[in-house]
Each structure stands twice: as structure tokens, then as C-alpha cells.
Amino acid sequence: MEYILQILPSLLSGARMTLSIFFWTLLGALPLGLIVGLGLTSRFRPFKAVLRLYVWLMRGTPLLLQLIFVFYGLPMIGFTLERYPAALFAFILNYTAYFAEIFRGGLQSIDPGQYESAKVLRLTYWQTIRKIVTPQVVKIVLPSIGNEVINLVKDSSLVYVIGLGDLLRAGNVATSRDVTLVPLVLVGIIYLLMTAVLTFVLRKCEQHYSYWK
């Protein structure tokens, strides 16, 4: 017990890093994903082709590779980022692609008649997107977004390869220093707590959208 209290502060500070990566990635990747998703459903072919290429690259290569590429690779062509911004950059880039694909599917499942009915009511394109399309898409995509959100918590542990002190790293350091399994078990428990809270929040969100069908 004493030992747990002793290592807890370092684990919690690691958890803070994990949560901050998680939070900022979501904040960046969700709106960007919606915008890229809109682009993927647009009629402008060259634009769509570029976005498709981007999504293919991001989903077709490991996030770990992207992380290493951004932090160790880009400086070689004169583009240097600190560890933390590099991690956020790679995560947002990667998750935007996943979210974009989910939003694309959601957008394509909206009845074209909804756009037309908004059009004859003389809503502008952006008013239609904001007031008519987005609420319906959000309801449709919420379960799939939820999956990715849970994945993101766990994926955030990948930042250890570029030397950021996240939760997993904190546990790892303590385990190899003190030769005990306790820190790793604690790390597992903290991850479980975080995903449990998220699962709960996501379920609440889905319930919030259940007032209409």
C-alpha cells in the first residue's frame, strides 16, 4: 500500500499527459474529421482524390510509424517540432482520417431529400449542414466515433516512442526500477477507469440523441 502511494504521483502525472493527448486530439480531429468527411462527399473530383489519398495514407500505415516520422523524420527536411506538439500533430492527422471516414458514411446515409427540403426553404449550404445535417449525422455516427474514442485512449500510449512521459511510460519506469509488477497492474487499472468513464459518457450521449428517430 505504501508502495502504491509512493508511485501514484508519477503515474498520475503520466495519466495527465495521456489525458491531455486524448483531449486535444479529440478537439482537433472531430471538427477536422467532419470537414474532411464533407470534402469526401463533395462533387469536386480532384479535391476528393487528394482527400482520399490522405485518408488512405493515414489509415494504411501504422500510427507508430507516423509518430516516428513526424518527430524523427520531418526534422531531416527542416521541419522540427517539440515532442508534445509532434505527438499532437501526428495524432490529429491520424484520427482526422478515421473520423472523416466515419462522417463520410454518416453523411451519405442522409436522405438527399433533406438537403432539397432545406434548399426550397432557402437555407444556405452551411445553415443546412449545421442545423439539418450535422445533428442527424452525429446520431448515426456516435457508436462508431465512440469506438475510436476508446481506441484513442489506448493509442495515446504510443507517444512513449518519442520520449513523452505518459501513463504507460511512468508505469514502465517504475517496474524496471523497482522490479515489481505492481505499477503495471496500476497502469492497467487506470486505463480501465478512464475507458469506463468514457463508455459511460458515450452511452449518455447516445441516450441524449434517442429523443427522436
Next chain:
Amino acid sequence: MLELKNITKSFNQRIVWKNLSLKIQDGQILCVVGQSGGGKTTLLRCISGLERLDKGQMLLDGQPFDPIASRNNDAVIGVVFQDFQLFPHLTVLENITLAPKLALKESNQTAVEAARELLTKLSLADKADLYPYQLSGGQKQRVAIARALAMKPKILCYDEPTSALDPGLRDKVKAIILQLKAAGMTQIVVTHDWEFAQQIADQTFKIEPQKQ
């Protein structure tokens, strides 16, 4: 008065109708009838600016009128779609007030008052806070009518207003259409229901399928 002059529309070289001319007098009911596939819906979509004409002209009160370009001017054409296309995530009241608030910049209070008045006229006063999935087909249709009317259109168009309804409800739609006529609304009703058309029309226009 809306006047269509020698209008032609085709999809990928396939002509839907050709050199069609038509006049609709203010305050009257025009029924466009014809077999399924004859291009009735397409005509409605051209009038409401959802499709572009290949050729020909539309005149509104003698002035050239382009429903596609006139999007930011006064509301001119209202549409009640065959499947209504209510917004499922908004209540009946919100469905009706959304466009007046966003497009006509009406205050919330003005829009809500006008909407409640329309709902009362269409005997939907007690449905204001329900969502579309909680309504019957006939009620959905009346909400769609109220939503279109809230934009104060000069002309109101209906696509197959009787097709999604039980036979008993036909008389109810008929009553509403005639009630609106009495209030001075110009209406275009597209239908394959010849009998219904005869009951309400001041003028009928038959679209013949094109021989290719």
C-alpha cells in the same frame, strides 16, 4: 401569375417534356396530371429550383424568373414533397420556425407566433412539441404544409398529396387545399390521381409521356 414558356427538360439526352407552355392565374389551383414517369415531379422540381431547365423561360407576374438564382430574394415557391421530408430531429414547431428564423431573419417570437397560428388552422395545435416520428402520415403532411406556408410563398406546390394517405384522408387534404385557395393562395398540385384533380382543379394540365 406564373407563366412557363416553351420549357424543355431532359436527363442525359432523354427528353422528359418538350416545348411545354403553361399559365397559372393567381389564387387558382392548377393540377398537373399524367401517368407515372411522365415528368410531373420533374416539372415541380424545375419550378422550385431543384432542377435546371434545358430551354424555355419562366415568368412571374410578367418578369423573367429563375428559381435557382432567386434563392436570396423573397420566398416565391413553397413545396410539399411526396414524402414530406420533415426534419426528424426537430419538433413540429421547430420544423416550422427554422427557416423563417434563418432565412427571413424573423425573431423567435414572431416565428413562433406565426407557426402556432398555422398549426391551429391546420388542426395541429396540440402537436407542436412532438417529433415527426410521433405523427401519422396525414399529420406529417399538414406539418409540411405549415412549414412551407411559414415562408410566405407566392405559390405552393404539392407532389402527389394523396399518394401517402389512406383514402379517408383525401377529403381532408382536399379541404385544406380549398381552404388555402379561399385565403388566396396560388397552388400547383401534381398528381396521378385524376379523380382528386377533378375535385379541386380550376385548371388541369396533362403531361403526356414523350415518344422517344
